Amino acid sequence: MYSFRNDYSEIAHPKILDALIGSNLIQSDGYGEDEYTKEAIKLLKYKLQGNNIDIHFLVGGTQTNLVAxxxxxRPYEAAIAANTGHILSHETGAIEATGHKIISVKSENGKLNPENIQSVLDKHTDEHTVKPKLVYISNSTEIGSIYTKEDLKALNTFCRNKNLILYMDGARLSSALCSNKNDIEFSDLTKLLDAFYIGGTKNGALIGEALVICKDSLKENFRFNIKQKGALLAKGQILGLQFLELFKDNLYFTLAAHANNMAYILHDAIKEEGFSFFSDSYTNQIFPIMPDKIINKLQKKYAFNIWDKIDKDTSIIRLVTSWATDKDKVSEFICDLKESRI
Amino acid sequence: MYSFRNDYSEIAHPKILDALIGSNLIQSDGYGEDEYTKEAIKLLKYKLQGNNIDIHFLVGGTQTNLVAxxxxxRPYEAAIAANTGHILSHETGAIEATGHKIISVKSENGKLNPENIQSVLDKHTDEHTVKPKLVYISNSTEIGSIYTKEDLKALNTFCRNKNLILYMDGARLSSALCSNKNDIEFSDLTKLLDAFYIGGTKNGALIGEALVICKDSLKENFRFNIKQKGALLAKGQILGLQFLELFKDNLYFTLAAHANNMAYILHDAIKEEGFSFFSDSYTNQIFPIMPDKIINKLQKKYAFNIWDKIDKDTSIIRLVTSWATDKDKVSEFICDLKESRI
Amino acid sequence: MYSFRNDYSEIAHPKILDALIGSNLIQSDGYGEDEYTKEAIKLLKYKLQGNNIDIHFLVGGTQTNLVAxxxxxRPYEAAIAANTGHILSHETGAIEATGHKIISVKSENGKLNPENIQSVLDKHTDEHTVKPKLVYISNSTEIGSIYTKEDLKALNTFCRNKNLILYMDGARLSSALCSNKNDIEFSDLTKLLDAFYIGGTKNGALIGEALVICKDSLKENFRFNIKQKGALLAKGQILGLQFLELFKDNLYFTLAAHANNMAYILHDAIKEEGFSFFSDSYTNQIFPIMPDKIINKLQKKYAFNIWDKIDKDTSIIRLVTSWATDKDKVSEFICDLKESRI
Amino acid sequence: MYSFRNDYSEIAHPKILDALIGSNLIQSDGYGEDEYTKEAIKLLKYKLQGNNIDIHFLVGGTQTNLVAxxxxxRPYEAAIAANTGHILSHETGAIEATGHKIISVKSENGKLNPENIQSVLDKHTDEHTVKPKLVYISNSTEIGSIYTKEDLKALNTFCRNKNLILYMDGARLSSALCSNKNDIEFSDLTKLLDAFYIGGTKNGALIGEALVICKDSLKENFRFNIKQKGALLAKGQILGLQFLELFKDNLYFTLAAHANNMAYILHDAIKEEGFSFFSDSYTNQIFPIMPDKIINKLQKKYAFNIWDKIDKDTSIIRLVTSWATDKDKVSEFICDLKESRI
Incomplete structure (x- = not known):
């Protein structure tokens, strides 16, 4: 059984584990006040061309979203998200548990645009409703699509005018930035967003996400928030070391490029077989639509998720590739797919 | 500079990292539904002689406390803790942030007893005050003391009679159980407590705490709580693998015994030098009282925390040993202490 | 300017104020432990034919919803509401502020049915989403429609089977029960619902709603919840006295019948003039659709809310009647409407 | 049975009810946007000599404290209160339920001073503890003592220097300001405090407290907070009308002066009988210490609270007077007390 179920099936890229071993017995100060963390922050600031940003390392995506x-x-303020948004659908009400409503916006492609947001603002005009304040976007989105530079610029301008916070969930940021349709530079992000995170867990790290806060007013006393939510790792060096390793030689992007390439091979072969797709994805998640009969056959050798039903005989499946995806297994899958149609 | 500052300065015991490397590229199901986690739970149930217990792996201590x-x-219910309790003093209001008051009880030795708790119950009798419901104890305590079996039995009986939940923070459980004054068996815990956690972070794990829920009524839908608080690790196998490694050959206890032994050597030597101690500790944290002059000299070579001031010339320091503490450094510290007095 | 804006424009029915004056200087125990409150609870239990119910008096609707x-x-559990539901749209995230998500269901008529709820259950199947637990309905609904006995029976059966709590917001319960389309007896409510409240504010009381808890498991320590949310009125007798007055001679129903009758007169005349309505309402809120030109004319003499835009020239307005609505003003409004068309 | 149990036993001063009746059938806009509320705010601003203050009317004391x-x-910030503080001891964890810790300071006389607060600041220095931010004081205090102008000035200067918010619970503000030991003018309050409330419930109002916000940074979008906590009264005119009535002819102060006078008569007579007192009170709450034998006799004719036990035969009782306290009953109580000693 080979798994295309997700991009966190394997533990970590070997270089990540090597980095931990290499520093294993060196004593470090706790809670992210160690030298590795400081160095990783410095490196990321350099790569992001952002001296006036704050960076905090956290453990996982839901945690990062809820802390941030x-x-x-403020208590009466709310987030706005596309209806596919991870915080809306797959985080067990983590944001609401901190007291905040999330306003859902119907979106066809997993993305938000100024019109979407304006329609929310139009309905929230006084103290009898929550005050929409934060725009939550994911890049790549939960259905594999990505934002263009123009998309982000439009959102940035709109949010600035409306005094909204623009926040990006970057659980799969690497896959977006390495997409063959991407036109955003890594260093653009600090200019276009108020805050975002650089996902590690889904791109080769053992654990870890790097939260980047660009907007000054969001920075104050941030470590108090981290600690209060149980998210301040005692052995912070574990996080610092990993991000150093991921970024010092651009391993972060190399790994994501591999993941995307594996997805492209799958995508093209599946398309060639005549199947259509639920969404336009140029990242490491693809969503082919297939007859259940074929799906059943494939499931005997491959693990993957059923995303949704189309009708009684047809479903959308989700195939996810990663830094660790074996090209041979991809080829094998394609062969098996072809065979399954006979 | 050698650090006696805490028991989480080094990353992890080498065997822990070896275990991760050994399984690195094996694909696992996410969120703790992998085979390593299942095996680790099975092993812990065996060691705890508790078939009817639930075990969940979480990342850190504050997180575990707040999730549990x-x-x-219920919203109007409160925890009771000794005034030294970690949840009261060093978790940035993490419990209050989930809506619950913690009632502080003045305690001389870091421990709680039925009389302490009864005095709280006497003052909380109607709906104008919170309802005390959970008794939070730490073993070993934040000042190094430990509970005896008789202590826990008394608390257990009392809590059962008063319909209170008895919960133990086991961040340093290993040090307590390996103390030369301890008379509690590992497997006693599931009989004496309603819930507790087995601390990994402070005893050789990279990350990880194992929450054990004994009382049936506390078990239902618990994973929802973990996910909602951002505490459900995507790569759950990392936690399972570590606890397997820690418990399959009793590494967990071997490491703690070493930590305690290092503390005993320090303790006895310091005592021999004529210093007194802030608390009776038989675990890996000791709290000698020393003139600031000597402390200043020691600080040139050793890192440790100043716990509190006694008077203008004297302070309490905290020395913490761990699985990684180097015996030679302990000897060196003792030499330096002797020398500093000249 | 005469107002059809809402049913709480006037302070209170004169009999309510008389009741307060009549008992004004009698000393009462605080916090709802007075004799009037006890008597009012006894009377309501009799009228509801429910001996095994708990009744608590609270101040307002949003408060009652959030306390209940x-x-x-439990923290990870969520409410389900129709997209028009008051808790979703007009309570400033009050429920989310207590930590709970509300799942919105698209509904055409302001009502929920088992199929709606099942569709939510189908999408919430594991710990990565909240657990739907409470079904929130309003009767009459926010758009004037009402539940039939059959509707409630179907919901009751469904919720019982699925272990869901069925809760009814009764801010305008009186108007529903006095509707000419209603077939529910007041005493049916305790058999069909797990909890609900009897709205006073919108039917002649100064302040006050009576929360009725039918399901045993929801009753425990409920007064702690009231106090914790700042909802335990010091002078509880004010609430008890009013509900006594409202129910001892059925004033509650007489007032609502008047409100409904005023709405029917408006409704029929508007219909006769050829206007259509946004919703089928047989209660004290009606939603005619009119050209903006006519609306503008009417607004010179009458206050009412614009509910929504239909197109650039047409809007839905909301007209609300109450126990205090003056029949002459209703006639005048109808005349003015006729005239406005010339 | 005559009650000295509290100052909210009777419903309202007759003039308050008259004011409601006088405006009963006048239609008002909802939610405090009515003319009475606007006029009451204008009047209070005039009396407080504060043009740059915001005023919001709420229903009760716990509600006002928790909303404010x-x-x-911010989520990680905490309040500081004297150990007798109402929010600490008698509000069922209402503040903690909104996510905030309250740090208790041992106080002999129910008051806080800069030294108390500094001692808290000294222990809260980094992100492992909450950040103390708001100083909660009550005037008069829960044990009847009052702040002098010098006291408030010292707190004001200290809080300003330390960037702390100084908030006063004024549930019994009227009694403090009318105390024969008071030297604070009503209009001083807006200069000395960042926010406070003017208690109505305990001084003749039916319901109602007026929250005054002086510090600009605390004002923004405040009505959202009120609505979210279920504290925005639909019939806001009820609150406006009452505060108009209380302040237009200084009824507020006349009523409190009567309450204090009744307490002074009781105090002096009890003292003359040789009893001592638990606290120095010059307000409408006094705390005599008496043998239980005498207390038992008094309880046959009078209702009052037992505050605490002194020893097995002696207790502290609390006697509370109000605007409604009957002077004849006070004389009778004194006679009965004298007789009870025979």
Whole structure:
């Protein structure tokens, strides 16, 4: 059984584990006040061309979202998200548990645009409703699509005018930035966003996400928020070391490029077989639509998720590739797919 | 500079990292539904002689406390803790942030007893005050003391009679169980407590705590609570693998015994030098009282925390040993201490 | 300017104020432990034919909803509401502020049915999403429609089977029960619902709503929840006295019948003039659709809310009647409407 | 049975009810946007000599405390209160339920001073503890003592220097300001405090407290906080009308002066009988210490609270007077007390 179920099936890229071993017995100060963390922050600031940004390392995506969003909002303020948004659908009400409503916007492609947001603002005009304050976007999105530079510029301008916070969930940021349709530079992000995170877990790290706060007013006392939510790792050096390793030689991007390439091979072969797709994805998640009969056959050798039903005989499946995806297994999958149609 | 500052300065015991490397590229299901986690739970149940217990692996201590306590209590219910309790003093209001008051009880030795708790119950009798419901104890305590079996039995009986939940923070459980004054068996814990956690972070794990829920009524839907608080690790196998490694050959206890032994050597030598101690500790944290002059000299070579001031010339320091503490450094410290007095 | 804006424009029915004056200088115990409150609870239990119910008096609707729903749910549990539901749209995230998500269901008529709820259950199947637990309905609904006995029976059966709590917001319960399309007896409510409230504010009381808890498991320690949310009125007798007055001679229903009758007169005349309506309402809120030109004319003499835009020239307005609505003003409004068309 | 149990036993001063009746059938806009509320705010601003203040009317004391404090604090910030503080001991964890810790300071006389607060600041220095931010004081205090102008000035200067918010619970503000030991003018309050409330419930109002926000940074979007906590009264005119009535002819102060006078008569007579007191009170709450034998006799004719036990035969009782306290009953109580000693 080979798994295309997700991009966190394997533990970590070997270089990550090597880095931990290499520093294993060196004594470090706790809670992210160690030298590795400081160095990683310095390196990321350099790569992001952002001296006036704050960076905090956290453990996972839901944790990062809830720490950041609950810190950024006043009690009566709300987040806006596309209906596919991870915080809306797959985080067990983590944001609401911190007291904040998330306003859902119907989106066809997993993305938000100024019109979407304006329609929310139009309906929230006085103290009888929450005050929409934070725009939550994911890049790449939960259905594999990505934002263009123009998309982000439009959102940035709109949010600035409306005094909204623009926050990007970057669980799969690497896959977006390495997409063959991407036109955003890594260093653009600090100019276009108020805050975002650079996902590690889904791109080769053992654990870890790097939260980047660009907007000054969101920075104050941020470590208090991290600690209060149980998200301040005692052995912070574990996080610093990994991000050093991921970024010092651009391993972060190399790994994502591999993941995307594996997805492209799958995508093209599946398309060639005549299948259509639920969404336009140029990243490491693809969503082919297939007859259940074929799906059943494939499931005997491959693990993957059923995303949704189309009708009683047809479903959308989700195939996810990663830094660790074996090219041979991809080829094998394609062969098996072809065979399954006979 | 050698550090006696804490027991989480080094990354992890080498065997822990070896275990990760050994399984690195094996694909696992996410979120703790992998085989390593299942095996680790099975092993722990065996060691704890508790078939009817639930075990969940979490990342850190504050996280475990807040997930567990907020899950166990109704909104108007409160925890009771000794004034030295970690949740009261060093978790940035993490429990209050989930909506629950912690009632502080003045305690001389870091421990709680039935009389302490009864005095709280006497003052909380109607709906104008919170309802005390959960008794939070730490073993070993924040000042190094430990509970005896008789202590726990008394608390267990009392809590059962008063319909209170008895919860133990086991961040340093290993040090308590390996103390030369301890009379509690590992497997006693599931009989004496409603819930507790087995600390990994402070005893050789990279990250990880194992929450054990003994009382049936506290078990239901617990994974929802973990996910909602951002505490459900995507790569759950990392936690399972570590606890397997820690418990399959009793590494967990071997490491703690070493930590304690290093503390005993320090303790006895310091005592021999004529210094007194802030608390009776038989675990890996000791609290000698020393003139600031000597402390200043020691600080040139050793890192440790100043716990509190006694008077203008004297302070309490905290020395913490761990699985990684180098015996030679302990000897050196003792030499330096002797020398510093001249 | 005469107002059809809402049903709480006037202070209170004169009999309510008389009742307060009549008992003004009698000393009462605080916090709802007075004799009037006890008597009012006894009277309501009699009228509801429910000996095994708990009744608590609270001040307002949003307060009652948030106290009840936050008390009934575990942290990871969510409410389900129609997209028009008051808790979703007009309570400033009050429920989310207590930590709970509300799942919105698209509904054409302001009502929920088992199929709606099942569709939510189908999408919430594991710990990565919240657990739907409470079904929130309003009767009459926010758009004037009402539940039939059959509707409630179907919901009751469904919720019982699925282990869901069925909760009814009764801010305008009186108007529903006095509707000419209603077939529910007041005493049916305790058999068909797990909890609900009897709205006073919008039917002649100064302040006050009576929360009725039918399901045993929801009753425990409920007064703690009230106090914690700042909802335990010091002078509880004010609430008890009013509900006594409202129910001892059925004033509650007489007032609502008047409100409904005023709405029917408006409705029929507007219909006769050829206007259509946004919703089928047989209660004290009606939603005619009119050209903006006519609306503008009417607004010179009458206050009412614009509910929504239909197109650039047409809007939905909301007209609300109450126990205090003057029949002459209703006639005058109809004349003015006729005239406005010339 | 005559009650000295509290100052909210009777419903309202007759003039308050008259004011409601006088405006009963006048239609008002909802939610405090009515003319009475606007006029009451204007009047209070005039009396407080504060043009740059915001005033919001709420229903009760616990509600006002929780709405204000939760609005003023960031999630990781905490309040500081004397150990007798109402929010600490008698509000069922209402503040903690909004996510904030309250740090208790041992106080002999129910008051806080800069030294108390500094001692808290000394222990809260980094992100491992909450950040103390709001100083909660009550005037008069829960044990009847009052702040002098010098006291408030010292706190004001200290809080300003330390960037702390100084908030006063004025549930019994009237009694403090009318105390024969008071030297604070009503209009001083807006200069000395960042926010406070003017208690109505305990001084003749039916319901109602007026929250005054002086510090600009605390004002923004405040009505959202009120609505979210279920504290925005639909019939806001009820609150406006009452405060108009209380302040237009200084009824507020006349009523409190009567309450204090009744307490002074009781105090002096009890003292003359040779009893001592638990606290120095010059307000409408006094705390005599008496043998239980005498207390038992008095309890046959009078209702009052037992505050605490002194020893097995002696207790502290609390006697509370109000605007409604009957002077004849006070004389009778004194006679009965004298007789009870025979």
């Amino acid at each position: 969003i609950s810190a950024f909002l | 306590i907020s899950a166990f209590l | 729903i936050s008390a009934f749910l | 404090i939760s609005a003023f604090l």
